[in-house]
Amino acid sequence: MKQFLLMVSIVFISVLAVGQQDVQYTNFMFAKSNYNPGFTGMGDGICINGLARQQWMGYKGTDGEGGAPATFYFSAQSPVKLLLGGIGVTVVKDEIGFESNTSVRLAYAFHLKLGEGNLGVGLAAGFLNKQIDFTKFRPTDSSDPLLQGGAESAMSFDLAMGAHYSTDDYYVGLSFTQLQNLWGAEAEFASGNDNLANPDYINHTYITGGYNYQLPMMPSIILNPNVLVKVAGTSSAQFDINMLAWYNKQVYAGVTYRATDAVSILAGYKVLDGFLKGLMGGVSYDITTSKMSSGTGGSFEIFVKYCFNIEFPPKSEKHGTVLYL
Numbered sequence: 001m002k003q004f005l006l007m008v009s010i011v012f013i014s015v016l017a018v019g020q021q022d023v024q025y026t027n028f029m030f031a032k033s034n035y036n037p038g039f040t041g042m043g044d045g046i047c048i049n050g051l052a053r054q055q056w057m058g059y060k061g062t063d064g065e066g067g068a069p070a071t072f073y074f075s076a077q078s079p080v081k082l083l084l085g086g087i088g089v090t091v092v093k094d095e096i097g098f099e100s101n102t103s104v105r106l107a108y109a110f111h112l113k114l115g116e117g118n119l120g121v122g123l124a125a126g127f128l129n130k131q132i133d134f135t136k137f138r139p140t141d142s143s144d145p146l147l148q149g150g151a152e153s154a155m156s157f158d159l160a161m162g163a164h165y166s167t168d169d170y171y172v173g174l175s176f177t178q179l180q181n182l183w184g185a186e187a188e189f190a191s192g193n194d195n196l197a198n199p200d201y202i203n204h205t206y207i208t209g210g211y212n213y214q215l216p217m218m219p220s221i222i223l224n225p226n227v228l229v230k231v232a233g234t235s236s237a238q239f240d241i242n243m244l245a246w247y248n249k250q251v252y253a254g255v256t257y258r259a260t261d262a263v264s265i266l267a268g269y270k271v272l273d274g275f276l277k278g279l280m281g282g283v284s285y286d287i288t289t290s291k292m293s294s295g296t297g298g299s300f301e302i303f304v305k306y307c308f309n310i311e312f313p314p315k316s317e318k319h320g321t322v323l324y325l
Contacts, residue, residue: 022177022204022230023071023094025053026256026264026284026301028240029226033075033090033107035206036175037122038164040109041079041086044278045309049075056288057297067097068296077107085110085120098136102129105158117167124160128178128201129153156180156201164208173208205231222246224254242266252282262286262299278307 025031031051032039051073059068077088085108092103109122131153162175178201210226224244231237238261244254250272256264268282286299 022232023073023092024055024069025051025071025073026240026258026262026266026286026299027051027282027303028208028228029210029242029244030280030282030303030305031073031075032164032173032208033077033088034073034092035160035177035204035230036162036164036173036208037105037107037124037160038109038120038162038173038175040077040088040107040120040122040124041111042109042118042120042164042166043077044307046078047076047305047307049073049303049305051301051303053299053301055286055299056292057300059292059296069094069096071095079111083108085122090124098133100131102131103127103158105160107160109164114165115167117165117171120164122162122164124158126158127155128158129155162206168212170211171209173206175206175208176203177206178203202233204233207231220248222249224252256284258286261290262288264299280305280307 023034025034028035031049033049051071053071053073054068055070056068072093073090074092075088075090077086079086088107088109090103090105090107092101094101094103103126105124105126107122107124109120112119112121131151133151135151157180158177159179160175160177161179162173164173164175165171180201207229208227210224213223213225215221215223222245224246226242226244228240228242229237230239238259240256240258242254242256244252244266246252250270252266252268252270254266256262256266258264264284264286266282266284268280270280271277281304282302284301286301288296288298
């Protein structure tokens, strides 16, 4: 516990600035595959995860229209013994204003038993697609050539890598996304205009950690602090610090603080037995503390996760003679 708190303190000291970077989840501890390929296949069997987030509900722009960020996330992953690790796919669609971004990644992680826990080292590759509908803009100069092309899109290669280590008591992770920029990869424009010829994607660094602490006097209660630090390039960073309280490893409630942005409340439930064993769901509500609190109803998020194992019946053996019995 002391080591975890020390790690959190060091991370906070290293934060240079605060701001929203890349896609944002309040339930980040339940969507690790999105930002860390090293977690691929390290769940409880075959896992399917879906998440939807509506940020700044009720927001209306200066022209009276909407445009608040809306994010949709899907992932599927599974351990594969033959590959000594796990494979998975993640799909993210992020919409804000007249812009839509879609990311699809295929991931593989190598798993290694290390000490008391398991280490996953993964690599993910895919594509990023950016689309802007210029027809919805209201220009001050209607002859502006940049606004004559209608809806346009551009696509670029996407690359991410990461490592994730977990035991029964804690986990830590380090990952990097949008690494294609380190090699100078440029987007390939999909239409005939040059408005989106080079979308400005910035590589991101993610640092995560969490700990499970069972209360000595109340063994049915487990405190689970989690932290996520997001660094965009070398100039901007943001941190989320969370505390969950689990009851009988089945029901949880908690709170998250996102620096200069929001305070969130979370709750969820996990099915431990029966036909729906492995099913889990949760919701969260962000109380906006930034200047965006005016005219908005906060942010809402919901996720559903289902993990299961496929068990094959043992192969029966038949013999033609009683001598083999």
